[in-house]
Amino acid sequence: IAAPLTIAIDGPAAAGKGTLAKRLAAHYGLPYLDTGLLYRAVGRLADEQGVDLDDAEAAGAVARALDAGAIDEAALRGREAGELASRVAAHPPVRAALEAFQRAFAADPRGAVLDGRDIGTVICPGARVKIFVTASAEVRARRRTDELAAKGRTVEYERILAEVRERDARDAGRAAAPLKPAADARLLDTSELDIETAFRAACAIVDQAPH
Ligand code: CDP
Numbered sequence: 001i002a003a004p005l006t007i008a009i010d011g012p013a014a015a016g017k018g019t020l021a022k023r024l025a026a027h028y029g030l031p032y033l034d035t036g037l038l039y040r041a042v043g044r045l046a047d048e049q050g051v052d053l054d055d056a057e058a059a060g061a062v063a064r065a066l067d068a069g070a071i072d073e074a075a076l077r078g079r080e081a082g083e084l085a086s087r088v089a090a091h092p093p094v095r096a097a098l099e100a101f102q103r104a105f106a107a108d109p110r111g112a113v114l115d116g117r118d119i120g121t122v123i124c125p126g127a128r129v130k131i132f133v134t135a136s137a138e139v140r141a142r143r144r145t146d147e148l149a150a151k152g153r154t155v156e157y158e159r160i161l162a163e164v165r166e167r168d169a170r171d172a173g174r175a176a177a178p179l180k181p182a183a184d185a186r187l188l189d190t191s192e193l194d195i196e197t198a199f200r201a202a203c204a205i206v207d208q209a210p211h
Pocket residue numbers: 011012013014015016017018019020143144147190193194195196198
């Protein structure tokens with residue numbers, strides 16, 4: 001029986017983590033978990049319940065009550081949920097409440113692909129493959145702007161760029177599980193790579209990883 005293939009994908013907002021992680025999961029026949037959705041769900045629920053997003057204990061209680069297996073992805077995709085997520089994600093009680101679900105998912109005997117901010121550093125420190133996906137803030141903001149335009153929504157590039165920078169600063173600047181590459185992560189800068197080229201580069205990293 002082959003050892004489980006656990007692939008940890010981390011990086012800043014709109015780097016292309018989800019797109020890459022999904023393709024890797026399909027290619028290697030592994031289950032995939034978008035861990036950002038968990039934080040988005042907590043941020044949204046806390047907001048709906050009128051919880052103070054700066055109150056770590058109150059946000060932690062929302063996270064502990066979350067049914068992580070029943071998350072409505074479509075309702076959580078937007079920029080507002082991303083912003084709410086990054087605010088509650090700074091609180092240790094929120095992170096602690098979401099840890100068991102993520103670790104259990106990653107313990108699948110086949111392995112798994114997880115993407116987020118702290119997969120390689122906290123959730124799966126022993127992952128066989130760790131990839132830190134980056135791209136310049138300008139490229140990431142351009143991708144998000146184009147994505148919205150494709151859905152018929154016009155949002156100013158400058159505004160998206162400011163949001164991207166703000167989220168980067170909050171995610172990298174927090175004390176609890178800050179966004180940073182694990183010491184043994186491979187960096188993949190996709191600023192000048194299309195999706196197909198980034199996918200092939202990631203496959204090469206996976207296929208070269210020691211078994
Ligand atoms: O999950 P994350 O927020 O990191 O990014 P994503 O939602 O997977 O990708 C953001 C956007 O960048 C999507 O519209 C992708 O089609 C696009 N993109 C990419 O993911 N990878 C590239 N190498 C080029 C573009």
